[in-house]
Amino acid sequence: MKYGHFDDIRREYVITDPRTPLPWINYLGSEEFFTLFSNTAGGYAFYKDARLRRLTRYRYNNAPLDQEGFRLYVRDGNSVWNPGWQPVQAELDSYSCRHGLGYSVISGSKDSVSVTQELLVPQGDNCLLMRVTVENAGKSEKRISLFPFIEFCLWDAVDDGANFQRNYSIGEVEVEGAAIYHKSEYRERRNHYAVFWSNRIPDGFDTSRDAFLGAYGSPARPEAVFGKGCTGSIAHGWQPVAAQQFDLKLEPCKTEKLIFGLGYIENPQEEKWLRPGIINKERASAMIARYSDDTSFENALSVLKTYWNGLLSSYQLESGDEKLNRMVNIWNQYQCMVTFNMSRSASYYESGTGRGMGFRDSCQDLLGFVHIIPDRARERILDIAATQFPDGSAYHQYQPLTKKGNLAVGSGFNDDPLWLIAGTDAYLRETGDWSILNEPTDFDNDPSLAEPLLEHLRRSFNYIKTHLGPHGLPLIGRADWNDCLNLNCFSESPGESFQTTGPSEGPVAESVFIAGMFVKYGRAWVDICRHLDLIEEAEAAEKEIAKVEQAVLSAGWDGKWFRRAFDAYGNVVGGQDCEEGQIFIEPQGMCVMAGIGQETGEAEIALQSVGNRLETKYGIMLLQPAYTRYRLELGEITSYPPGYKENAGIFCHNNPWIVCAETMLGHGNRAFDLYRKTAPAYIEDISEIHRTEPYVYSQMIAGADAPSFGEAKNSWLTGTAAWTFVSISQYILGIQPTLNGLQINPCIPRDLHSFRIVRRYRGATYRITVDNPEHVEQGVREITLGGKPIQGSVLPVLDSGAVADIHVLMG
Ligand code: GLC
Ligand code: GLC
Numbered sequence: 001m002k003y004g005h006f007d008d009i010r011r012e013y014v015i016t017d018p019r020t021p022l023p024w025i026n027y028l029g030s031e032e033f034f035t036l037f038s039n040t041a042g043g044y045a046f047y048k049d050a051r052l053r054r055l056t057r058y059r060y061n062n063a064p065l066d067q068e069g070f071r072l073y074v075r076d077g078n079s080v081w082n083p084g085w086q087p088v089q090a091e092l093d094s095y096s097c098r099h100g101l102g103y104s105v106i107s108g109s110k111d112s113v114s115v116t117q118e119l120l121v122p123q124g125d126n127c128l129l130m131r132v133t134v135e136n137a138g139k140s141e142k143r144i145s146l147f148p149f150i151e152f153c154l155w156d157a158v159d160d161g162a163n164f165q166r167n168y169s170i171g172e173v174e175v176e177g178a179a180i181y182h183k184s185e186y187r188e189r190r191n192h193y194a195v196f197w198s199n200r201i202p203d204g205f206d207t208s209r210d211a212f213l214g215a216y217g218s219p220a221r222p223e224a225v226f227g228k229g230c231t232g233s234i235a236h237g238w239q240p241v242a243a244q245q246f247d248l249k250l251e252p253c254k255t256e257k258l259i260f261g262l263g264y265i266e267n268p269q270e271e272k273w274l275r276p277g278i279i280n281k282e283r284a285s286a287m288i289a290r291y292s293d294d295t296s297f298e299n300a301l302s303v304l305k306t307y308w309n310g311l312l313s314s315y316q317l318e319s320g321d322e323k324l325n326r327m328v329n330i331w332n333q334y335q336c337m338v339t340f341n342m343s344r345s346a347s348y349y350e351s352g353t354g355r356g357m358g359f360r361d362s363c364q365d366l367l368g369f370v371h372i373i374p375d376r377a378r379e380r381i382l383d384i385a386a387t388q389f390p391d392g393s394a395y396h397q398y399q400p401l402t403k404k405g406n407l408a409v410g411s412g413f414n415d416d417p418l419w420l421i422a423g424t425d426a427y428l429r430e431t432g433d434w435s436i437l438n439e440p441t442d443f444d445n446d447p448s449l450a451e452p453l454l455e456h457l458r459r460s461f462n463y464i465k466t467h468l469g470p471h472g473l474p475l476i477g478r479a480d481w482n483d484c485l486n487l488n489c490f491s492e493s494p495g496e497s498f499q500t501t502g503p504s505e506g507p508v509a510e511s512v513f514i515a516g517m518f519v520k521y522g523r524a525w526v527d528i529c530r531h532l533d534l535i536e537e538a539e540a541a542e543k544e545i546a547k548v549e550q551a552v553l554s555a556g557w558d559g560k561w562f563r564r565a566f567d568a569y570g571n572v573v574g575g576q577d578c579e580e581g582q583i584f585i586e587p588q589g590m591c592v593m594a595g596i597g598q599e600t601g602e603a604e605i606a607l608q609s610v611g612n613r614l615e616t617k618y619g620i621m622l623l624q625p626a627y628t629r630y631r632l633e634l635g636e637i638t639s640y641p642p643g644y645k646e647n648a649g650i651f652c653h654n655n656p657w658i659v660c661a662e663t664m665l666g667h668g669n670r671a672f673d674l675y676r677k678t679a680p681a682y683i684e685d686i687s688e689i690h691r692t693e694p695y696v697y698s699q700m701i702a703g704a705d706a707p708s709f710g711e712a713k714n715s716w717l718t719g720t721a722a723w724t725f726v727s728i729s730q731y732i733l734g735i736q737p738t739l740n741g742l743q744i745n746p747c748i749p750r751d752l753h754s755f756r757i758v759r760r761y762r763g764a765t766y767r768i769t770v771d772n773p774e775h776v777e778q779g780v781r782e783i784t785l786g787g788k789p790i791q792g793s794v795l796p797v798l799d800s801g802a803v804a805d806i807h808v809l810m811g
Contacts, residue, residue, distance in 0.1 A: 486635025
C-alpha cells in the first residue's frame with residue numbers, strides 16, 4: 001500500500017494521506033540552521049548543535065506521535081482544523097505534503113478554504129521561513145482566524161527535559177510588534193536569542209503555553225483557538241511559546257499570503273542590550289526585513305533550488321528505469337548530503353542529544369558525498385584525522401562543536417583506523433588533490449603532535465599490522481564495524497555500556513572482517529605509496545597484506561563461508577559448528593570486495609552461502625541463526641531479540657557490500673536484484689509493512705525471525721546511503737574513480753540495453769553512453785572518447801571545463 005507518490009520532475013515525494021505509518025520527515029537547512037519537518041508539520045529546529053542550541057521542543061516517545069512542530073490552526077466559524085491534519089486531526093477535504101530538496105509544502109482544505117504552509121531554511125541565513133497561503137474557494141465571504149504556534153526549548157535539550165526545578169523559573173520573552181523574542185538565560189551567559197515573527201501585525205498573541213492551550217489543555221484543543229482567542233500573555237517561567245492570531249476576512253476567490261519566520265540571533269557581548277533588561281534587536285530586525293514579503297520568499301526558494309540542482313548534477317543517470325533514475329539522481333544523493341550535514345545526530349530516531357560524529361561513520365559517509373562537495377570532504381577528512389591517536393588508533397567519536405575526541409567512549413574499535421584510509425583514498429580518487437597528504441594534522445587534537453596527513457594513513461596501516469592475534473588475524477578490540485560484537489567486554493550489569501566495559505584489547509579475540517578491510521584498504525594504501533614513489537614501503541606493505549590474506553583463507557575460512565571472528569577463548573564466531581550465529585554477512589561482503597578467494601573459488605562459494613542462508617525477500621540478514629539468549633562472551637549482539645538490529649536484522653548498511661561483491665564476480669543480474677530489494681523506490685508499494693519513508697534508506701529492516709519481519713526503523717541517518725550510492729554508481733553502473741581517471745566497468749542486469757550518465761569529475765564533464773546490444777552482464781569491448789578509441793578502460797583526466805562524449809560498447 002502507498003501513502004503518496006514520487007514527482008520526479010519536481011524532485012518531490014508527495015504524501016496524500018496524513019496517516020502515514022510513522023511520521024515521514026524531511027530536512028530543511030544545509031549550513032548552520034536546521035529543521036526536521038514531518039508530513040503533518042511536526043518537528044523541531046536547532047542552530048548547529050541539536051543538543052546545545054535547540055530552538056523548539058520535541059518530545060520523542062510522545063503519544064499521540066509527533067505533537068510538537070510548526071503548527072497552524074485554522075478557525076472557520078465553529079470548525080477548527082490544521083492543513084497538516086495534526087494535532088486537531090479534523091477530517092480534511094484534501095491534503096498533501098510535498099517533501100522536496102530542502103523545502104516542504106503542506107496543503108489542506110476544508111469547506112472551500114484551502115491553506116498551504118511552505119517551509120524552507122534560506123541559504124546563508126539562520127532562520128526557518130514559512131509562507132502561508134489562504135484561499136477562499138467558496139462563493140461567499142469567509143471570516144477565518146489563523147493561529148501559528150511553536151513551543152520554545154530552553155536551549156540545552158537535555159537540561160530542558162530534566163532540570164525542571166530551575167527551568168520553570170527562567171523562561172523570559174519580549175513582544176514587540178509582530179515579533180516574539182525568546183530570551184531565556186540571555187540575562188546571564190547566553191548571547192543568543194530566538195525570534196518568531198510574522199510580516200503583519202497580529203490581532204492577538206500568547207507567549208505562555210498555559211494561556212494558549214489551557215492549564216490542562218492539549219495541542220489538539222488549544223483553549224485560545226477553540227475559545228475566545230489569544231490572551232496577550234507574557235510568559236514568566238514555565239513554558240514560553242510563540243502563538244499569534246490573525247483574523248482574516250476573505251472575499252470569494254481571494255487569496256492572502258503571510259510570511260512567518262523563526263530566527264536565531266547572536267549578539268557580541270558589548271552589544272547585548274538596548275537598555276537594561278531590553279535586548280538589542282538590531283540583527284533580528286535586519287533578518288525580519290530581509291524576508292518581509294512574498295518576493296523575498298520566492299527568491300530564497302529559487303536560490304535553494306539552484307543550489308540543489310548544482311549539487312546533484314555531478315552524477316545524473318538516464319536508464320529507462322524510472323525507479324532507478326529517481327534513486328540515483330535524486331533521493332540517494334540527497335540522503336548522502338543529509339548524512340553529511342547531520343552525521344548520526346538528529347533524526348526521528350536519534351534524539352540529537354546523544355552521540356557525536358562517529359569516526360568510522362563519518363569516513364564512510366564521505367564515500368557517498370565526496371563527488372558532490374569535494375572541498376567540504378577535504379575539511380572533514382582533516383577534522384577526523386586530527387582525532388587519531390599517535391599510535392594510529394582513534395577516538396571512536398568526536399564532538400562537532402569542538403571537533404575534539406570524545407573521552408567517554410575513547411578508542412579501541414580496531415576497524416576505525418582503516419576507515420580513514422578508505423575515506424582519504426576516495427577523496428584522492430575523486431579529486432586528484434594530493435596536496436591533502438601534506439596537510440599538517442594534529443594527533444589527539446594536540447598541535448604539538450601534528451604530522452602530515454600521509455603519516456596518519458601510515459600509522460593507520462601499521463596499527464593493524466602490529467595488532468594481530470594468534471591466527472594472524474587483526475585483534476578486534478572493543479568491536480569492529482559491528483558495534484555489538486563485543487568479544488572482550490563480558491558485561492553482566494544492566495545499564496553498563498556494552499562497548500566500554502572490560503578491557504579495550506584482549507590478547508586473543510580476532511576479527512576476520514578487519515582482516516578483509518586490511519586487505520582491501522591496505523591495497524589502497526599500497527597504491528598511494530606507489531603513486532608517491534615510496535616503493536620499498538609499498539612492497540613491505542604488500543607482504544603484510546599477503547600474510548593476512550593467507551590467514552583469512554586458512555583460519556578465517558569455514559568451508560562454505562568466511563568466519564566472523566575468534567572470541568576471547570579462541571572459539572570460532574560465525575562457523576558451521578556454532579550453535580547459533582553460524583554465518584555473518586560482514587566478512588562475506590568485505591573479503592570478497594577485497595578480492596580474497598576470487599581466484600581460488602572461496603569468494604563464489606561464500607556468496608552462494610549468503611544467498612542460501614541469509615537472503616530474504618526484504619534483503620539480506622546480518623546473521624543466521626539468530627541468537628536466542630544473551631551470551632556474555634559475544635556482548636550486545638546477543639542482547640537484541642531475534643531479528644532486530646545486529647541480531648539477524650536486515651542491516652541495510654552491509655547489503656550493498658554483497659552487491660559490490662557480486663559485481664566483483666561478474667554477476668550483474670544478481671547484484672541488481674539485491675540492490676532492488678532494499679532500494680526505497682522499489683518497495684514503495686509495501687509502505688504499510690516497511691513503514692518508514694519510501695524515499696530514503698533506513699538503518700535496519702526486521703529480519704525473518706522477528707514478528708514484524710519487513711518493518712524498517714531508524715530512517716535517514718545511516719551509512720546505507722553512502723554505501724548504496726557506491727554500489728550502484730561505481731560497481732553496477734561501473735563508473736569508478738581511480739587515482740588516474742574514471743574507470744568504466746559496468747556490471748549490469750542483462751536486460752539493461754543501454755544507459756547514459758553525465759558525470760562531473762575533476763572539473764570536466766563526461767557524457768557517457770553505454771550500449772549493451774548483446775545483453776551481457778559484464779565486459780567492455782570498446783570505449784571511444786570523442787569518437788576515438790582509447791586503450792584500456794580508464795578515461796583520461798580532462799582539462800577542467802572540458803566536455804567529452806564517451807561511448808562504451810559492452811560485449
Ligand atoms: C550503526 C553505527 C555504525 C555501526 C553499525 C553496526 O549504524 O552507527 O557505526 O557500524 O551500527 O553496528
Ligand atoms: C549501540 C546500538 C547499536 C548501534 C550502535 C551504534 O550499540 O545498540 O545497535 O549500532 O550503538 O554506535
